[in-house]
Each structure stands twice: as C-alpha cells, then as structure tokens.
Amino acid sequence: MIKVAKRALVPPFIVMDVMREAAALEAAGRSIIHLEVGQPSTGIPQAAAKQVARIVGGDDPLGYTLASGLPALRSRIARHYRDMYGADVAAERIFVTTGSSGGFVLAFLSAFEAGDRVALAAPGYPAYRHILTSLGVVAELIEVDAAARYQPTVAHLKKLPRLPEGLIVGSPANPTGSVILPDAFRELAAFCDTNGIRLISDEIYHGITFGVTATTAAGVSDTAIVVNSFSKYFSMTGWRLGWLVVPEDLKRPLECLAQNLFIAPPAISQHAGIAVFDCRAELEANVARYARNREVLLRRLPESGFTHFAPADGAFYIYADISGFGEDAAAFCKRMLNEAGVATTPGTDFDPFHGHHFVRFSFAGSTADMEEACTRLVNWRAQG
Ligand SMILES: Cc1ncc(COP(=O)(O)O)c(C=O)c1O
Known part of the structure; x- marks a missing residue:
C-alpha cells in the first residue's frame, strides 16, 4: 500500500x-x-471594488509581486499601526500573506522546529492546532474557562510541566469573542520575551470590538509575530489576503520561506488591500x-x-x-x-x-x- x-x-x-x-x-x-x-x-467596500475594476481594465499585467508584498501596501499597513495604535512599525517588518492562514504557516515554520511545544487556549480557533500538528509541532492546549475570561495567562504558562517554545493568543478570540485586557496582554508579552517564548498574536478580529480595547503585540513586544488579515474587519474573506508583523530576527528566514512556498500573495488582492484602508x-x-x-x-x-x-x-x-x-x-x-x-x-x-x-x-x-x-x-x- x-x-x-x-x-x-x-x-x-x-x-x-x-x-x-x-x-x-x-x-x-x-x-x-x-x-x-x-x-x-x-x-x-464599494470604493475598493471600483479601484480593482480600474486596475483589471488597465495595463498592469498583475504578475508576481515581491514575496513580502507590494511596497505600497506594506507602507499603508505600517501607517495603519501609527493611525490605529500609535505604534511605530517599519514597513520592512510587514509581510503580506495569503490570508492569515498563509501567515500561520510562514510564522510557525520560521519560529518553530518539529518537536517544539506551542501553548494555546482551548477553546480556540481549531486551525492553530491542526496546522501545528501537520508541521510536527506539539500543540499544548491550555484549558481556559470563564474565571480566566477564556484566555491564557502567565499563571497558566507557569503551571505547564516546562515552559513551551511558543504561545499563540487570539484577542478578540474565536469562538469566545474574549479580549485580553491591556495589562494582562503586556504581562504575557513581557513574560514570553524574558523566557524565550515566541508569542504569536492573532489579531484578525481587531477593529471589531465592543467597548474594550484590543492590544496589538506590535506595540508591546519586539519579539512577537503579529498575524492579521483582510478577511474580517475589511470584509474581504475570499480575496485571501493577510499580513504578518515580523520581528527583526525572522525577517530574512520568513522572506526565503515565502519565496519558496508561495512566491507572492495574490497581486489583485494586494491592490484591493491598499484601497480598502480608505473605506472607513x-x-x-x-x-x-x-x-x-x-x-x-x-x-x-x-x-x-x-x-x-x-x-x-x-x-x-x-x-x-x-x-x-x-x-x-x-x-x-x-x-x-x-x-x-x-x-x-x-x-x-x-x-x-x-x-x-x-x-x-x-x-x-x-x-x-x-x-x-x-x-x-x-x-x-x-x-x-
Ligand atoms: C481566529 C481566526 N484566525 C484566522 C482565521 C483565518 O482567516 P483568513 O485565512 O481568512 O485570514 C480565522 C477564520 O475564521 C479565524 O477565526
């Protein structure tokens, strides 16, 4: 067989x-x-759709872009961090990806070896653990409940048999909608930094919050990988576009991985991504x-x-x-x-x-x- x-x-x-x-x-x-x-x-959004139609009708051959994405889109995303969070993120640290799903594959491959352990909350988005498993990385589930607002904490990490190589957080989270409050987020990020734990922060639901503030890891950690997407707030699910904010040490490895695995994210979607920031x-x-x-x-x-x-x-x-x-x-x-x-x-x-x-x-x-x-x-x- x-x-x-x-x-x-x-x-x-x-x-x-x-x-x-x-x-x-x-x-x-x-x-x-x-x-x-x-x-x-x-x-x-309508204005972005019109811009896409103009590009498709024009003379841009829409070939491969750089593996990291169109420079104009990377700059626009960097500006988004200044506008929305007051965070200074260099455009060179932004990597455009094929949805956040493509971003996870790149993030996990660049940060973890087969056999490493990555902690994450249960309940949580199922693809985190399934992608990790397919890459030979051990998903270490942390049971979280109402008392912990359904989010992992430093106390949970300290209770593990040994500290993991990575931690994935989603805030706001799928399926609970729970947000890690700013102080708890800073505490987690600092703990990960001090203990050599690579923090992966899934921020795909940023922009959709109800009376609370969602913290970006890009504002509180230089070692975390931020994962984000155009699928939810930007309402572009089928365009398959996302981005990473990548720490300095992972920039080049991630670029090489992206070149080999995907060549480039979809060009037309990247043009749409530039336009959609103006559709507030x-x-x-x-x-x-x-x-x-x-x-x-x-x-x-x-x-x-x-x-x-x-x-x-x-x-x-x-x-x-x-x-x-x-x-x-x-x-x-x-x-x-x-x-x-x-x-x-x-x-x-x-x-x-x-x-x-x-x-x-x-x-x-x-x-x-x-x-x-x-x-x-x-x-x-x-x-x-
Ligand atoms: C928490 C979370 N992260 C990531 C994704 C993947 O989204 P995409 O690949 O469309 O960016 C989803 C999709 O539902 C999600 O809920």
Missing part, C-alpha cells in the same frame, strides 16, 4: 460539515438562518451592524434558555454554555438545524475538553436574521 502521510490526517473543520448539512436542507426547500459561518455577509465609513457601518446584532442575541437568547455566555468583547461570536440543556453540543446543534432551521457550530470544533457543552452563534449576518433566529429558537424550545 502506498502510504498517506500521518501529518495529513488532521481533523476536519466541523463548521464546514454543518454548512454542508444546512445547504442540503436549503436545497430541499427549507429556510435556514445561518449563524454558523464566521465570515462577514458583506463584500469588499463603510467598514465602520459593518461594525455598527455587528454591534446591533450582538445586542439582539444577548437580549433575546435568554428567552429560549441560553443564559451563560463567554465575554463577547469582540469578533462576531457568542459562545454559549448549553450544559443546562443536558444534551451533547453536536446532537443539540443537529436538532436545532433540523427542527428550528437555525445553523450553529458545536463547541467541539474549538475545544476537545469541554466543547460538547458549548454552541457558537455567529452574528456576522443581517440584524433581521438575528431577530428571526431568536424567534425560531423561542418557538423551538416551547415545543420541547
């Missing part, structure tokens, strides 16, 4: 399976409200809609018995504890989809320990959909 590499045997993304089931029900004529998908329902009004209108959606869910989900939520400080998710319902999350979500016509994601996608007690609601869709989902859930629960 010809072998299949063990590294390829990573678990599936359960949310994708939910999406497939929801699509099958829709094809059979059912109406489904989609609270499972973690992506904006809006597209690229449209982007902020999206965030205002997320804020309304969040308010609807937090107010109305308790009507159908959902009462315990992780702090939904940012991103577009509500992570609800369903242990009171006495049913496993996978079965519960399946019934909710089939009987109520509301698609959600079971916590098992994010947390192998306690995920069966949780469900993730995404509020990236329309406010009308949030209201309709809540009404359906009330009726569903009333039917037993």
